Amino acid sequence: MLKSQKLREIAPELDPLRLGTGWKLEDLSKPQIIIESTFGDSHPGSGHLLELVEKAKQGIQEAGGFGARYFTTDICDGEAQGHDGINYSLASRDMIANMIEIHANATPFDGGVFIASCDKGMPAHLMGLARVNIPSIVVTGGVMDAGPDLLTLEQIGAYSAMYERGEIPKEKFEFYKHHACPSCGACSFMGTASTMQIMAEALGLTLPGSALLPATSQDLRDFAYRAGKQAVWLAKHDLKPRDIVTMKSFENAIMVHAAISGSTNSLLHLPAIAKEFGIDIDSDTFDRLHRGAHYLLDIRPAGRWPAQFFYYAGGVPMIMEQIKSMLHLDVMTVTGKTLGENLEDLKQSGYYEKCFKNLEKYGIQREDVIRSFDNAFGTDGSIAILKGNLAPEGAVVKHTVVPKEMFEATLVARPFNCEEDAIAAVLSHQIQPGDAVFIRYEGPKGSGMPEMFYTTEAIASDETLGASIALITDGRFSGASKGPAIGHVSPEAADGGPIALVEDGDLIEINIPKRILRICGIHGQKMSEEDIQKVLDERRKHLKPFQSQYKDGVLKVFSERAVSAMKGGYMK
Numbered sequence: 001m002l003k004s005q006k007l008r009e010i011a012p013e014l015d016p017l018r019l020g021t022g023w024k025l026e027d028l029s030k031p032q033i034i035i036e037s038t039f040g041d042s043h044p045g046s047g048h049l050l051e052l053v054e055k056a057k058q059g060i061q062e063a064g065g066f067g068a069r070y071f072t073t074d075i076c077d078g079e080a081q082g083h084d085g086i087n088y089s090l091a092s093r094d095m096i097a098n099m100i101e102i103h104a105n106a107t108p109f110d111g112g113v114f115i116a117s118c119d120k121g122m123p124a125h126l127m128g129l130a131r132v133n134i135p136s137i138v139v140t141g142g143v144m145d146a147g148p149d150l151l152t153l154e155q156i157g158a159y160s161a162m163y164e165r166g167e168i169p170k171e172k173f174e175f176y177k178h179h180a181c182p183s184c185g186a187c188s189f190m191g192t193a194s195t196m197q198i199m200a201e202a203l204g205l206t207l208p209g210s211a212l213l214p215a216t217s218q219d220l221r222d223f224a225y226r227a228g229k230q231a232v233w234l235a236k237h238d239l240k241p242r243d244i245v246t247m248k249s250f251e252n253a254i255m256v257h258a259a260i261s262g263s264t265n266s267l268l269h270l271p272a273i274a275k276e277f278g279i280d281i282d283s284d285t286f287d288r289l290h291r292g293a294h295y296l297l298d299i300r301p302a303g304r305w306p307a308q309f310f311y312y313a314g315g316v317p318m319i320m321e322q323i324k325s326m327l328h329l330d331v332m333t334v335t336g337k338t339l340g341e342n343l344e345d346l347k348q349s350g351y352y353e354k355c356f357k358n359l360e361k362y363g364i365q366r367e368d369v370i371r372s373f374d375n376a377f378g379t380d381g382s383i384a385i386l387k388g389n390l391a392p393e394g395a396v397v398k399h400t401v402v403p404k405e406m407f408e409a410t411l412v413a414r415p416f417n418c419e420e421d422a423i424a425a426v427l428s429h430q431i432q433p434g435d436a437v438f439i440r441y442e443g444p445k446g447s448g449m450p451e452m453f454y455t456t457e458a459i460a461s462d463e464t465l466g467a468s469i470a471l472i473t474d475g476r477f478s479g480a481s482k483g484p485a486i487g488h489v490s491p492e493a494a495d496g497g498p499i500a501l502v503e504d505g506d507l508i509e510i511n512i513p514k515r516i517l518r519i520c521g522i523h524g525q526k527m528s529e530e531d532i533q534k535v536l537d538e539r540r541k542h543l544k545p546f547q548s549q550y551k552d553g554v555l556k557v558f559s560e561r562a563v564s565a566m567k568g569g570y571m572k
Helices: 003-010 014-021 025-029 049-062 084-106 121-132 153-164 170-179 192-202 218-237 247-260 266-276 283-290 308-312 315-322 339-349 351-360 419-427 453-460 529-541 554-561
Strands: 032-037 066-071 111-116 136-140 383-388 391-398 408-416 435-439 470-473 485-490 507-511 516-522
Touching: 003 014, 014 025, 032 049, 032 084, 032 218, 049 066, 049 111, 049 218, 084 121, 084 266, 084 554, 111 121, 111 218, 121 136, 121 192, 121 266, 136 192, 136 218, 153 170, 153 453, 192 247, 192 266, 192 315, 247 266, 247 283, 247 315, 266 283, 283 383, 283 391, 308 351, 315 339, 315 351, 339 351, 383 507, 408 419, 408 516, 419 435, 419 453, 435 453, 453 470, 470 507, 516 529
Parallel strands: 032 066, 032 111, 111 136, 383 516, 408 435, 435 470, 470 485
Antiparallel strands: 383 391, 391 485, 408 507, 507 516
């Protein structure tokens, strides 16, 4: 007997309450499917999701089930930039997952459809569905169209810095701002939103080929309808997420992450999602799998094309076809078939031919967007985990967007205790070539772990600084960030990590090939590791205990309970 029908037997109030909600009598005995989404007027990534909810509900109905709509909208990192609103971003992920748990368990359902697009909404839904572990399927909300001349939102930060420096007029900057988001959907570059949509499919939790479709396309609506039907099938067969997702599924996802040069924020989200599945992955898992992985994707910010071209070139299935030799093809998926079987089915279905027709409009070929395995941009993945006396637990760098000049460098430390002071120093030309800009006390315990977006954009857009300095932080970056940026330094400053002990003029060694991030000198003088440690020990004696700025509310709870960024930054 279905879970929902058992509940009706023990809770006589359930039937009248649902009839009062507008359910019909015949609906009560059908498989009950929760449709959870981040729909709301909060931002373009969620503003269109109600239409997908209704399509999924239609599919559920036609498959003999009944869909109940639940909503927990998310916030937008872009709208939260430049003020303290960004401090709520990472915390919102855990809070949405908590609400999904409450929604799905307070009145048990037989299955679920989970619909989201963006940075925290998608990982939150993946965490939530793993936690409640009812038969589930994910619908990704797709990606917005590019603007005039293929303008995309991640370019606005660079244009803003250029405007602040007087390099472009106000009129040009205003035009860019007013045309960068011409439709709903996730931002049109390989940021965190796009990456996490792809991760949902790579884990086997979406219909094959459905991740990161253009949000304006009919194809996306068709996938939502089909997902609704599949949710009923999953419920009837009692195929749950934890029956599908295994360690091998996460290894597949990380290999896809390497192939697309995915967002560094995935190193926060995938470990947090894995934890909900009862699986342990960490930063070393990423580093191990990225070594030798083939990077294939020519999508912004590391590449040339807007994110909608990802689907045009064949999407996740095409990426998987190219790296097939490095994947576990025997993993189960929500289709009830293995990954290998899904990939073979797509070849016979006309899926690729349909995708490629979109490329013809632009006069380009699939390989212009998704390269073949043997023609990779690189064969060392896209991220590296750096360790040393500055980051004993590790730090992350996306080396595919780092200038080659910064792969091995010794720099002079310029520490700041908040982003506002750091960006002011960059924009006023106080930062010079050869500097290492530190932004600290911005980790999960420090401030909630906001993005250092504007500072990275200001550095990357300055030709003098972009290839000659580094930004090092215990905070995180936007998935759109470019340039020599090293984040997630752990332990963080608020937790007494060595990054709190760095002083102006200390020498910092970066060696990406050797995975090194360390203090190699004090006040301009190189010293032995032993002598450096003596200096740090002495500085620690004078380090003032961190005092959180949060005395109440969500951020107080989050900052007190958050684990290290290198473990996923989730609340324990």
